[in-house]
Amino acid sequence: MTTVESSLSRAQPGLRARLDVPRRITLAAALVVIGAVALLLGFIVWRGLQLFVASGVPVAQIFTTAWQPDPLSAGTNYGLLPFIGGTLAVMAVAAVIATPLSVGLALFLAEVAPGWARRIVQPAMEVFVGIPSVVYGWLGLVVLVPYLRTQFGWMGFATGFSWFAGSLVLSLMILPTITSISYDAFVVVPADMRSASLALGTTRWQAIRHVVLPTAATGVATAIVFGLMRAAGEALAVQMVIGNAPVIPTSLARPVTTLTSQITLDMSDATGTWNEALWTMGLVLLIISLTFVLIIRRLGRRSTPA
């Protein structure tokens, strides 16, 4: 083996180095990206911990509910529970609204829709994705919020700014994400599987319900988690309709707030410990996202057939 190799490299001096070029280029690119991500993560973690390390705020304090951030006034308290709770609550309700709609739409597109319907809906979805979030927020602000206030005031929508408004706007924004990822999960289910079910004398619906859906289940779950991840990170549109009240969410009709919207709101005023608290909120957000990434990876592993 060695002799063959050495005679080869003698015959073609420099070949080994030339073959190595693509590997080196890709390795360099990978290192740059990995480095950037590591720096970013390290930085956020570092800044996020300053509230506890430099200012000596006890970690337990962030799990309280009072948000009195201004270090210039007496008696600060950095309770992040309203923001964490708000983020999770707005996200969860958005997912509850968007999931049946998008999975249903994806199923319709993949299994039922005639070609022309697909040709209309798919570009429409892409347009949906392309609309900047400020437009969604603006629509929510000038259409949804007043509508809730005037039509559903009796249900407790005093101002219209509410948990529900935030979730509804968000659900619209994550709809294309969930739809397109679950659509992909449905179309990769081999046509053979559907025919196999039909050949056994089942109805089309039975084939979808008992073969297509279970086969695509992990893909659909991944789609929902991607949707949630997008929801967790969205700031602007939500902030415009949610009312931004740092309270634990208890009613869909009342204003709440989220980590992202509070960070963007306070960014310019925050100094000292307040500023550090915002970094801590960023860190919490990062942890939420990483949790989703982990879940997605878990799902991905499970879907690989044994």
Next chain:
Amino acid sequence: MQTLEGPEPVTPAKLAPLARPPLEAMSGAIGPDAAVKLHAEDVSVLYGERVAVRDVTLDVPEHSVMAFIGPSGCGKSTVLRCFDRMNDLIPGATVRGRVELDGEDMYAPSVLPVEIRRKVGLVFQRPNPFPMSIYENVAYGPRRHGQKDRARLDEVVERSLRQAALWDEVKDDLRKKSGLALSGGQQQRLCIARTLAIDPEVILMDEPCSALDPIATLKIEELISQLKAEYTILIVTHNMQQAARVSDRTAFFTLGEDRAGYLVELDDTLKIFTNPANQLTEDYVSGRFG
């Protein structure tokens, strides 16, 4: 290793030893008064504008095995699919003519394809088990048709797997192992078991052995011979010996000048392979085709 596939020339000398079992089995298998299970009359199938097969007229007697042979693309699978209305699923496919199951028009407006497919099972050319456990694969049909009783399901699963000559190989991990984790040949037998589990009256098999080794092929052929007592079987095969071994009657299709397939000759298998009426059949079965 030599496979059993491919249109290998079948000389009468080669055929003789192979043909012995069906010869015995055949004697008296189809009396002249055997009931007609499937009947096709002037059936043509179009894909879009193109005629794929034209004017097929044939009868399949009850409790018999009929083989479809012929060159690739002559429409064997297409004709097969007419008998369980699977062509309905192909966009642009049109079936003309009359197809009967037990003397009744299968394509009458009042007939639901779902009913037909419960009576007529299809084993696909490519094994296509569901991504579920072996048990669930076999129990799938009965479950969908309303069988909820565990004991009955267990029974059906075991019987079907035994019939398909797969039971011994899988009985220890019925519920643990995915159907996809089986070998290709085992998957095909699983698909056969899955079809048997719905207890059809007719079984259509589209080249069921093309992915199997000779031993598994033999098992399937034995199975076909056994099943004949209860079922009516139509099998597409490219393997002449197989057609000779398992079938009572053989239909030879070929491609016409107009590139549409048609039925050249249909007769007792022995006749087709030893003394066909048509020169085209003679050429094909003796390997002088093409």
